[in-house]
Amino acid sequence: MSGADWIALDWGSSHLRAWAMLGDKPMVHATRDTGAGGLARDAFGPALIALVGDWLQADRCIPAYACGMLGSRQGWIEAPYRAVPCAPLDGGLVAAPQADPRVSVYVVPGLKQAKPADVMRGEETQIAGFLALNPGWDGVICLPGTHSKWVHVSAGEVVSFQTFLTGETFALLAGQSVLRHGMAGWDDAGFDAGVAQGLERPDRLLARLFTLRAEGLLDGLDPATARARLSGLLIGAELAAAKPYWLGQRVAVLGAGALAALYGRALDGLSVPVSAHTADAATLAGLAAIRAAHRSEAPCAR
Amino acid sequence: MSGADWIALDWGSSHLRAWAMLGDKPMVHATRDTGAGGLARDAFGPALIALVGDWLQADRCIPAYACGMLGSRQGWIEAPYRAVPCAPLDGGLVAAPQADPRVSVYVVPGLKQAKPADVMRGEETQIAGFLALNPGWDGVICLPGTHSKWVHVSAGEVVSFQTFLTGETFALLAGQSVLRHGMAGWDDAGFDAGVAQGLERPDRLLARLFTLRAEGLLDGLDPATARARLSGLLIGAELAAAKPYWLGQRVAVLGAGALAALYGRALDGLSVPVSAHTADAATLAGLAAIRAAHRSEAPCAR
Structure with missing residues (x-):
């Protein structure tokens, strides 16, 4: 009891x-x-x-x-x-x-x-x-997760939102595609490089996925860098498409643990004002x- | 013997x-x-x-x-x-x-x-x-597959090439992601619509993947249309990134069966001069x- x-x-x-x-x-x-x-x-x-x-x-x-x-x-x-x-x-x-x-x-x-x-x-x-x-909070909420969501909130209402299959795509590619052979660990610099590439040319995503494999074979790309860059490429591509949500806005990242921290890190790099909030409390x-x-x-x- | x-x-x-x-x-x-x-x-x-x-x-x-x-x-x-x-x-x-x-x-x-x-x-x-x-053939060869390749050939040499993880990504998403719940069969019009969307806004790929799921839940999207549109979205995004390969070129599609036919169909829609060739004979x-x-x-x- x-x-x-x-x-x-x-x-x-x-x-x-x-x-x-x-x-x-x-x-x-x-x-x-x-x-x-x-x-x-x-x-x-x-x-x-x-x-x-x-x-x-x-x-x-x-x-x-x-x-x-x-x-x-x-x-x-x-x-x-x-x-x-x-x-x-x-x-x-x-x-x-x-x-x-x-x-x-x-x-x-x-x-x-x-x-x-x-x-x-x-x-x-x-x-x-x-x-x-x-x-009284107005602005944009980003909810990282298997299916990450961007939500525009105004006057206490959800005005619009957009879901991205980013997290699930990462899990499938890192765990079950040919890329799994060269993925282990984590490297922040690799993540940052991936985010930059994903943001700059989100249209090249499917090509850059294979580049990870080729760099592993030809250049001995570190598995920690490869895994972090994959995550960065996908989150960067998401950020490129979500630009109408975050540009000129303040963003509340609502989530738990490492994934929320990655979104915060990526948005920080874009000079977006970000606050981090615990999902459980919410x-x-x-x-x-x-x-x-x-x-x-x-x-x-x- | x-x-x-x-x-x-x-x-x-x-x-x-x-x-x-x-x-x-x-x-x-x-x-x-x-x-x-x-x-x-x-x-x-x-x-x-x-x-x-x-x-x-x-x-x-x-x-x-x-x-x-x-x-x-x-x-x-x-x-x-x-x-x-x-x-x-x-x-x-x-x-x-x-x-x-x-x-x-x-x-x-x-x-x-x-x-x-x-x-x-x-x-x-x-x-x-x-x-x-x-x-004496000069031009671009497209080799559809799990890892599709675009190859620039000149004077009997491979000048450059680019590999896309398109086929493997399709298989993982259609077979193992949340999208699998609403995917079965095939519909050409769905494929064409996906190619058009993928080509126009390849950066929105991760969002449009989830849209397939949401349309299934909200609008009863036909599973055949959903599966074909997923294929089209991915191939369309690949074509957007491969544009430097096919723009103003003649393209030989070298491959077997249904997948090669899809690439031919998508390229045809872009008025790219395409010829189809059997992979086994090559x-x-x-x-x-x-x-x-x-x-x-x-x-x-x-």
Whole structure:
């Protein structure tokens, strides 16, 4: 038992992450690799209880608020996308099938954009949390990740956004293409060189990928340099295409760990004013804002 | 027994392909998936005999001429790259360790370019064969494949070339990325649209990859259109970067099957004068030219 009065859930494709919350404060955190990508519909409830069962009390039902891919069509229950421009969070919660009398799960809807077609699930909660932590903030938010996102925020609304397949492309090329033979470690100078090349000539990406292989064969290119330059080439190409987002703007990089640091480094090199923010804090602040707004509406369904 | 007086071998990463030759004429063809990529050094000899053993005679040694990845550092025996500008084939054959008294294998060296760093193994033989079949030809050769190549040929020499990771990137994205969920079949109009987008804004490639996913989710994009558009986006981006090769030139597309036809279709759309040529015929003509040049030099080592 945790004494929690609600539970915060970030249920992405690869992981389920949970916090036992008392008011706005996380008390216990737990994570497991039971991501939404690998679960059948009827496996979500048991997966949830397996992770948070110890936090629940027999005589009390508490709500759980959940963002991420569990709300996709192939997830636990579909929470239909809301269309931008709109506030990142504003109702539309969908109740998941009751898995256990001690907890009621509400799923946050993602956002969609008609043209160019784009979607997000989970990031809307981070954006809302970031805005809750930084009231009145206008500008651009960059969310690095497997599918990185650039989001234009104004007057508390998501105006437009654009997703790039950069992170997933890096993982596939570094791990499974012919390039994998000469990739290991990291070298900041290699990353910087890659970013510069990617920014300058993003159109040459497919050629420069093979150049990495050829330099490995002919010039003994260091595997750490090769891997970092690959990352830089891809992030540089993304930055070239995302220029309308960052040019003349202040950019909040919202993310965790090494990847967010790389985006910060690359933007710094372009003299873009950058601030770095923790994704977890934003996620929790976003879910807390949902819980506050939803509180009066009978949070437990039984 | 085949009556062959020599053997032609195209030993790439994924396949070993062999022809029993009498003069310039192929008499029997055999292929197996014992590609150079999956063989330990001492497994090449047995793999060769397993495929062509029936073509050999107990009392006679014949030569085999081989192009492709068997000549790489991780192959049967390394045949060091020759530097461009140079004729695609001009000596530098390396004898493989004698595997069997009935056959002596000679490995064709690949080509290298210092800047931008680039390499080829196998294509040099196709280029030489194409030039043997089309004497006096000057212009650009496009060789579609896992790693597609653009080659500037003048006065019988390879002047420069550039390799693109297009085919391998397509295979990884279509087969293993999040895009795989909405990809099946083929649609020519989708390909054409992708080529146009890729050519116009190659810098937006990483964003347009995710657009395919989002259109699948939001607009029910047809999986055949999605897969063909992905191919078109990548080939279009390649064509944008390869423009210095094809602009104002005649282009010979040298390759097999559907992929070569796609390159021809895309180039046609750009009003580039294109001719299509079979890769196998070029490979055999190239190996026959090597055999003719090497004939006087005691082809069998025993």
